[in-house]
Amino acid sequence: LARAYLNRALLSAERFVPDPFGATGARLYRTGDLARYRADGVIEYVGRVDHQVKIRGFRIELGEIETLLLAQPGVREALVLAADHQLIAYLVAEQQDAEALKAILREQLPDYMVPAHLIFLDRMPLNPNGKLDRQALPKPDASQSQHAWVAPVTELEQQIAALWADILGVERVGLADHFFERGGHSLLAMQVVSRLRHALGREVPLKLLFEQPRLERFAAALQALEASVGEPVPALLPASREQPLPLSYAQERQWFLWQLDPHSAAYHIPSALRLKGALDRSALQRSFDALVARHESLRTCIQVLPEGARQVIQAQAPVSIALGEVSEIDLHAQVAAEIARPFDLQAGPLLRVTLLRLAEDEHVLVLVQHHIVSDGWSMQVMVDELVQLYAAFSQGEMPQLPGMPIQYADYALWQRDWMEAGEKARQLAYWRDLLGGEQPVLELPFDHQRPAQQSHRGARLDVPLPAALATDLKALAQAHGVTLFMLLLASFQTLLHRYSGQQDIRVGVPIANRNRVETERLIGFFVNTQVLKAEIDGQTTVAQLLAQVKQRALEAQAHQDLPFEQLVEALQPERSLSLNPLFQVMFNHQAEGRPGDTPPALAHLRIEGLAWERRTAHFDLDLDVQENRDGLWASLGYATDLFNASTIERMARHWQNLLQAMVDDQAQTLGQLNLLDRDEQQHILQLWNRTDSGFPATRLVHELVADRAAET
Template sequence: MDPRHDPRPLPEAARTAPLSTAQERLWFIDAAAPGSAAYNVPLLLRWRGAVDVAALTKALTAVTVRHEVLRTVYALRDGQPVQIVVEAHPVPVDTVACAAHPTPEAIDREARRPFDLAARPPLRCTVWQGAPEGDLVLLNIHHIAVDGWSLLPLFTDLAEAYGAAVDGAAPHLPDLPLQYTDYAALEKEACASPAILRKLAERADQLLSCPGHLVLGERKAHSLVPEGARRGAQHTFRLDPNLWTDVADLAARLRATPYTVLLAAFQTVVQRWSARERFILGTVAADRQLPDLEKLVGFFVNTVPLICHPEPDQSFEELCLQVRAEAYRALTLSRLPYDRLSAAAAPGRAEAGLGPLVEIGFGLQNMPAPPTDGSVAWEVPELLPTGSAKFGLLLLVEEGPDGVRGTVEYDLDLYGPELAESVAEQFQALLAAALADPTCALRRLPLTRRPPGAAHPGIVQGERRDLVAERLALLATGHGGNRS
């Protein structure tokens, strides 16, 4: 029996509420690809010593008392998905004894174990005990209940509750002014307003001006799969600290943000790979506009489509100002639910054969870091890969306590590791050159720092050509229309 249609009664104390629009999107993705780990959020904690399992159980239970979304299940009622907050019960903690560090395969298996959103709350905990370096704890949470900005309140509350439990005391976790169900109800009401519906239609018309099927190079032949069923992999890299300082300096001079500078560089790389004049990139925005939501664990993010049109003859700093304007315009519309925006644009895009709104994504994650000093029992939480992809290709830049890391996540059925490595290398090379001379024309920015004649991963060696110059010459003849 499909658990989403399971007629079994829930406890009398359960409280029913609508899903937020962001949750609705993940619920339907899960319904289309049941058993997928695409939206697992597996957080690995390296404990400083041995875990007090009884204290950890009490601490996790206290956290779920404070944050109702962590003890919520999802089901169909009258044909509509709803969230059902159930009574707080002790959170089960699975323990595994091991004389040595558990194998990566064992950790990955647990990290990628899917959730049954209808049967159990979206939080699991596994502890590997006995390793000489200290115990390992895996907190696995479904994305429907958590986002990146949630990690600060989550781990702050867990540290308080665990420390209190070890001392045999009650944690100081006062009631929150709002719960996620309150936010979902407010957000649903706002999204039904005539003003939002009018903005949806206007933005959908603007997005129709961009061609679809954004492709980087020659991607593999593939068959369509549900979004949650994309097989994915990651390529990670470290951004030079001096480069990050230069990003901040240029952003300050232009009265922009580091996000704007990084996105301008990525746009330029995407244009080189795709030969597109105009295209759409997706970015992620967090909708925590009320101060009372800052300390709440929950899923508040929305995918926001950005219209990109870098011009080869404009300077990099001119592109940054252009990106700043478009990002501001788009992010003022960040409350437009991505699914509804896609639906509003779908008829026109289907008629033109344009495909989905967002196929390539970009994000800068610079949310406050959870506490990791000696006051907590664990080191920096590590987000593990799940072997899935949310877009055809996604570049994430993340600022953390140990520096700035980039991750290229890609759909294995579309792209290979060589392309991901090339995109990462070219992003860094072009960014470094642009920061060294922001007045340089985009067409003159290099894509590599490798010596002449060195092999480029993912690039077939042959005649050296100036593809940008060829593209401009073709446009000048009037025969350079966009590929679709």
């Protein structure tokens, strides 16, 4: 062998490496061949190191893909390369049908091994030495990155394609399109299912969309379903208003909590909007009056009658808009004070509107609702419709909002009838089987002893997630056939497992619970809470946990209608005012796609959201992640009665490190995922592992004691 490459020092250093078995100065040549010792001592050739790449955390043998391509009729040459975190296949073939080849690859390879681009060449480029000239290979362009559009054919395919396009906000959808690759997520998937249920008049399982996310296969699977799948759900129709209507199950729990502490602001739903420009106060007043007339829940209060607490819908009256002057310095304190003012659920109203004037052309509109008549989705609906109403009234026009066939009180009555008709028993059986009879409490390492009663005092910490990490996480989720919600939930459950040492990890997850078309534009308390359980030990791999979380999430969606309050009542966990029943930690993932995410622009008024410091906590700990096209934003909320800020800051760093470790190698077990950054590792190794005692190592303990006695 040669000693080095002539005049190529860097390449020589890379290929001619020190020989650990030879004399000093001896060298070995790194050939790039990959081999392994078998149990019988034989060395087995595996392949080339340069043919093994790592993309999105997966180790991929490029030769395996090339072999499969070369096995296809008409493919004479095939080369697969990795570039920019994706696979590119170069082919010399008689037929240049990329979609057909990709379909074959998908049947025999996991998604992460299917090349993103198939580029057909007349011949492979060679250099003067007759070797492949990789620099001459063409790079994929934007046109090659798109699927060939295939038009839907059947009536069902066309119906699904139109529905997907509307929900995803894209111009068109073809047969080869993948729902989640086109921007879909769990919340939008639920909208697809609810609208198909409404259009087809039968149940559509959510898991079907996850199992067959490409339009052609989804339509075929849906067509194959029996029309009688699942019991028919009764129609959601208007109820008589001749007498007060019962509360929904969720409202009953809110009523109970309010009676415990009528002065608490823990269950207020606030929003603050900065209005810049000339404000038409008359149009604003008319907009609120129209909004309250449109939504009965905004003029609902609670009354106790002999048969129990009931919803009472009050007559329409002008909305009271409180006016005030405020400086920029005092603005956030004033907004916080408005949000903290308690409601009287019996007297009402349960919507409070305050307009704070900063300058002639700048105001802040503070909206506060009580949770018993609203939720986060409802607030977005209200802001969206308020803007539409104002846009019309300020231009002297009549607003054009869609009709309201039902109201929240109708839903509350329908929910009770449906649950009591047998649906409650069906769904409860699933949750009983999953959660069992014993309900463990998550024991995190607190800084302070748990108080006898929750004070709901809390704080939040913003947790930055770099854009590159967010991109890798989305790619990892796609490669495993899970949503980003499922991936992030799995990461959080892993963190809780590592912190607590417990193997049964239960996390509360809020769901919009608007799985019927009729409820999408209603204002009311729809949100429900599910208890998602993960069974984890240190030997569970990332891939295994993702598969488990996906299965549990889809099962939970199929049993999402059982109100959390009914689950608590049925399981009868040990009740305590010091903690939440069934789970103590919450995970919330919000993605684009809710009404009001992008309110209409106004000609003479710019609307901006106003952030403020949240000082309440419903749980020991909660992780909130928001997703949009620009990236991910996360925050950790915590009970200040239990945690110090420094502990939460460290926990946030550990979660960030864990996410990066999951991306780097999904073959790792959860116990191997690194939580510590370099500074923490050095701190533990150097400061916490000091062995210098200051005593001579040659003296025994009894001799040291005698020496010390002699000195004194």
